[in-house]
Amino acid sequence: MTTPTQFLFRETGQADSGAGGQASAAVMDAGSAIHVRGLTKHYDSGFRALHDVNLDIRHGEIFALLGPNGAGKTTLISIICGLVNASEGTVLVDGHDIQRDFRAARQRLGLVPQELATDAFAKVHASVSYSRGLFGKPRNPAKVEQVLRDLSLWDKRDERLMSLSGGMKRRLMIAKALVHEPRILFLDEPTAGVDVELRRDMWNLVQRLKEDGTTIILTTHYIEEAEEMADRVGVINQGQIKLVEETRELMRQLGRKQLTLHLETPLAQVPETLSAYGLTLGDDGHELIYTYDGQGDRDSIPALLQALDAHGIHFRDLHTQQSSLEEIFVSLVRDGHR
Amino acid sequence: MNVYAVRTIYAHEMHRALRTLFQSVVSPVLSTSLYFVVFGAAIGSHITEVGGVSYGAFIVPGLIMLMLLTQSVSNAAFAIYFPKFNGTIYELLSAPVSSFEIVLGYVGAAATKSIILGLIILATANLFVDLEIAHPVWMAVFLVLTAVTFSLLGFIIGIWADGFEKLQFIPLLIITPLAFLGGTFYAIDMLPPAWQTVTLFNPVIYLISGFRWSFYGVADVSLAASLLTIGAFLTVCLAAVWWIFKTGYRLKA
Numbered sequence: 001m002t003t004p005t006q007f008l009f010r011e012t013g014q015a016d017s018g019a020g021g022q023a024s025a026a027v028m029d030a031g032s033a034i035h036v037r038g039l040t041k042h043y044d045s046g047f048r049a050l051h052d053v054n055l056d057i058r059h060g061e062i063f064a065l066l067g068p069n070g071a072g073k074t075t076l077i078s079i080i081c082g083l084v085n086a087s088e089g090t091v092l093v094d095g096h097d098i099q100r101d102f103r104a105a106r107q108r109l110g111l112v113p114q115e116l117a118t119d120a121f122a123k124v125h126a127s128v129s130y131s132r133g134l135f136g137k138p139r140n141p142a143k144v145e146q147v148l149r150d151l152s153l154w155d156k157r158d159e160r161l162m163s164l165s166g167g168m169k170r171r172l173m174i175a176k177a178l179v180h181e182p183r184i185l186f187l188d189e190p191t192a193g194v195d196v197e198l199r200r201d202m203w204n205l206v207q208r209l210k211e212d213g214t215t216i217i218l219t220t221h222y223i224e225e226a227e228e229m230a231d232r233v234g235v236i237n238q239g240q241i242k243l244v245e246e247t248r249e250l251m252r253q254l255g256r257k258q259l260t261l262h263l264e265t266p267l268a269q270v271p272e273t274l275s276a277y278g279l280t281l282g283d284d285g286h287e288l289i290y291t292y293d294g295q296g297d298r299d300s301i302p303a304l305l306q307a308l309d310a311h312g313i314h315f316r317d318l319h320t321q322q323s324s325l326e327e328i329f330v331s332l333v334r335d336g337h338r
Numbered sequence: 339m340n341v342y343a344v345r346t347i348y349a350h351e352m353h354r355a356l357r358t359l360f361q362s363v364v365s366p367v368l369s370t371s372l373y374f375v376v377f378g379a380a381i382g383s384h385i386t387e388v389g390g391v392s393y394g395a396f397i398v399p400g401l402i403m404l405m406l407l408t409q410s411v412s413n414a415a416f417a418i419y420f421p422k423f424n425g426t427i428y429e430l431l432s433a434p435v436s437s438f439e440i441v442l443g444y445v446g447a448a449a450t451k452s453i454i455l456g457l458i459i460l461a462t463a464n465l466f467v468d469l470e471i472a473h474p475v476w477m478a479v480f481l482v483l484t485a486v487t488f489s490l491l492g493f494i495i496g497i498w499a500d501g502f503e504k505l506q507f508i509p510l511l512i513i514t515p516l517a518f519l520g521g522t523f524y525a526i527d528m529l530p531p532a533w534q535t536v537t538l539f540n541p542v543i544y545l546i547s548g549f550r551w552s553f554y555g556v557a558d559v560s561l562a563a564s565l566l567t568i569g570a571f572l573t574v575c576l577a578a579v580w581w582i583f584k585t586g587y588r589l590k591a
Contacts, residue, residue, distance in 0.1 A: 117425025133346025
């Protein structure tokens with residue numbers, strides 16, 4: 001039987017080769033919003049933050065970059081946005097090299113970093129206008145107002161940043177990243193440490209931006225959000241892209257399914273003759289649990305049910321559940337450490 | 339050229355000076371005026387003239403230069419250190435702005451503030467003594483060149499500093515002593531011969547001498563030596579800034 005982990009590692013080879021999932025490299029190269037090839041980052045300390053990363057982000061998609069702490073997510077984003085120098089490799093933004101053609105590349109990018117970094121003494125409106133100016137855009141009070149209104153900061157426009165709450169500062173940083181009208185937005189852990197309401201607002205905003213055609217690359221620890229929001233998911237661990245896949249396809253291919261049968265009569269142990277199914281007992285023998293691959297073992301359930309019937313094991317109810325992206329992610333990362 | 343970005347950085351820095359008007363303008367003008375009053379009145383009563391110039395008028399160019407050096411350095415150093423300290427430097431590094439434009443914005447604003455301060459002190463001094471400026475164009479040249487050069491030095495210090503102590507270290511322990519010992523309050527020929535030789539190794543003496551020459555036509559060293567010194571220092575600072583941006587020193591990992 002092919003385990004989810006084996007699946008993952010077969011996919012890993014494809015992602016590393018640069019194809020980025022099932023799409024062909026040629027198609028991705030031509031129209032990628034972000035095109036990364038052979039990206040490596042060594043720090044002076046000898047720490048290797050990224051190793052031969054190949055990645056393509058499509059125009060207009062929401063791409064979730066998942067990985068444990070220290071996996072290289074922020075380093076990758078920082079190199080693309082110009083905060084960190086790469087040791088090797090190339091990055092193109094809309095076809096523009098981030099080194100040779102840095103103005104055109106950066107013009108298209110907006111960055112909301114993970115850390116809340118604000119000038120405590122500046123005022124909200126001035127701070128957002130400053131960001132627009134830095135990106136070479138002429139003054140546009142209407143645009144600044146619109147961005148501040150979108151992020152519920154208009155009423156705070158004359159307040160100093162030191163007086164804003166943590167959630168407001170997070171929104172301000174998004175406003176600063178959006179005010180120069182970027183085509184590609186990086187959100188590094190945008191919902192870390194924000195309350196439920198703000199998180200919901202944030203995801204609504206992300207959806208609206210996507211509808212406007214903005215490409216969004218986000219990192220998050222709330223994997224269920226990536227599962228719900230992202231068109232594609234990339235998993236990075238120990239500085240390497242382990243997997244790039246459509247979120248739905250990933251769930252379909254890799255999501256483990258579990259069939260739970262609620263038995264009429266509890267079992268003391270699983271009969272020997274059923275050992276091939278890897279069944280386990282739960283709820284003091286009242287539940288019989290069968291775990292199987294979402295894709296590979298389609299025919300096994302009728303066979304199992306027939307076998308149970310033959311053994312005189314009857315059930316009164318059943319339910320199935322599919323593993324979440326979080327479980328897939330944990331499995332991938334854990335196996336990556338082996 | 340990202341003109342909007344340069345203008346934005348420049349305006350942001352000038353606005354910061356207005357926001358901290360007391361610290362940026364009132365404080366240096368007041369302290370320089372105090373030097374002027376105390377030294378001018380206390381010592382001026384014993385030394386009537388230096389090189390044909392009244393002592394009160396003699397110290398004015400030196401005091402302006404003293405303030406110009408320290409304010410240029412601390413203004414520019416703090417301006418670039420502050421975004422590093424609070425993390426907002428990410429925005430500058432991720433913006434489509436060249437290193438030249440960043441320097442133009444920050445150093446331009448720091449130099450402008452210093453020059454404005456210099457002119458305010460000049461106007462204030464004019465209330466106390468009769469000032470005459472023999473070579474106004476040269477005075478402006480020295481004023482601008484010194485402000486730009488030491489703002490560049492401040493910019494370098496701000497990038498190098500990884501704590502407030504380092505930020506203060508060079509202005510307090512190097513620039514101020516060199517300025518005090520650089521002929522602000524005396525002419526070199528008032529010193530014993532051995533100290534005259536030692537003083538010639540102090541680069542600030544050349545700046546003050548040239549600046550004072552533009553006022554009164556009297557100098558400790560030749561005009562060419564003064565221009566050469568400031569030119570050399572400017573070149574070194576420009577080279578250092580170029581290297582910083584080329585390597586990403588203390589800006590980019």
